[in-house]
Amino acid sequence: MSITKEEELIGMKKASEAVACTLREMSDHAKPGMTTKELDEFGAKILAGFGAKSAPYLTYGFPGYTCISVNNEFCHGIPSDKTILKEGDLVNIDVSAELDGYWSDNGNSFVLGKDIHQHQQLVDASRQILHKAIHNIKGGVRISDIGYLIETEAKKYGYKVIKNLTGHGVGRSLHEEPGEIANYRDKYNQARFRKNSVVAIETFISTTSSYADTLKDGWTMVGNKGGFMAQHEHTIVVTDGVPMILTEMNGINNYTN
Template sequence: MSIESEADLIGITKVSEVVAITLKKMREHARPGMTTKELDNYGYEILHSFSAKSAPKVTYNFPGYTCISVNNEAAHGIPSDKTVLKEGDLVNIDVSAELGGYFADNGGSFVVGEDIHGLNKLVDTSTSALHKALKEIKGGVRISDIGRIIETEAKRNGFKVIRNLVGHGVGRSLHEAPHEIPCFYDKFNTQRFRKNTVVAVETFISTKGSYTRDKGDGWTLLAEKGGFVAQHEHTILITDGEPVILTKANGI
């Protein structure tokens, strides 16, 4: 999405704050013994309080208000009454919403309770990779160069990146051009970031393997080789300097 008016800036800023607050509150609310459906319903109540609508539900008829992925689920996990959070689980919450005709997207992985499985290094690498990448994004920068930064940070810490999950443009719909902002270096990707546009930049950092596969429910993607994947995502406004992080209220 290109920002073409003050109304555009106000609209995208407002919905970005809503998804950021929702993600932050859901992360703080999560605890062992809670089902992912209970957590999703909590997220719905927050979105509803802002008169915002779940973007995956209105766009794709997703069977939940947010995507909640646990442990070996890498992305697009379906909230369920059967999935009970346990101490040390790796949880990813992806919150996107529509408000007033504008869409924003953010997500984050975290460990529930005590890190008994030693996954915080993975989470920390995902966040550090995201912030190192964001710091370098501005109008004219090649998208592939940002992927290189994320991939380099992952490898430096002994991890891999997922190659079939990407960031994307966002704004007037949930997914817009540029349709692929990979977290690896792709020499064939010659696209560049454009000033005054809005994108959602994501990291997908993996303990094993570089791809995900369909779980079989039509939505959930599993990390290959029994690995774990941490994801963090911000919606940003690109400038000719450092970008404006529109979802900074999520605390990531």
């Protein structure tokens, strides 16, 4: 969507506060021994407290309130009472929701407890790349140039990007124009970021895979060549200068579990 009046910005800020607070509290609440379903139900209560509704459930009938992916699961993991979190797990939580007709989206990957499996470097790279990408976005910048920046930075860290997972427009629905905001230079995408538009910027930084495949459950995605992936995501408003980060209170730029 494009912000055209103050009430739209207020609506987006409220929806973004709901998802950002939910993501932050879920990240803080996650502990070894907890099931991902328990963590999801904890998040559901926070969303409900804001009067917000789960976007993946509303839009796609997703079997959970939030997406929780663990270790080799890249994204869209289904919360389950069979998945028990363990020390050192690489955890990704993606929270998106609708509130009073406005939609917002954010995500966080983190290491649960001690970094016994050496995932922290991947997590830190993803966070730092997202920060750099966002601070290079303004009205008139080519979307493909931000994709090029993300992939170039990933390579500097020794990582790859997932090419079939992208950021997207957001606001009046979960996925809107400008459509796909890829993590690499898509030479066929000549679109530019527009001032006052609302977009969800995501990193998909991987150790070995370049594409994600969907498992038989129809939701969970894993790497085509295995490995691990970190994802971080903010919903932002594009300006003439530094974007307005609507989900900044999720704390992913300075968060340590």
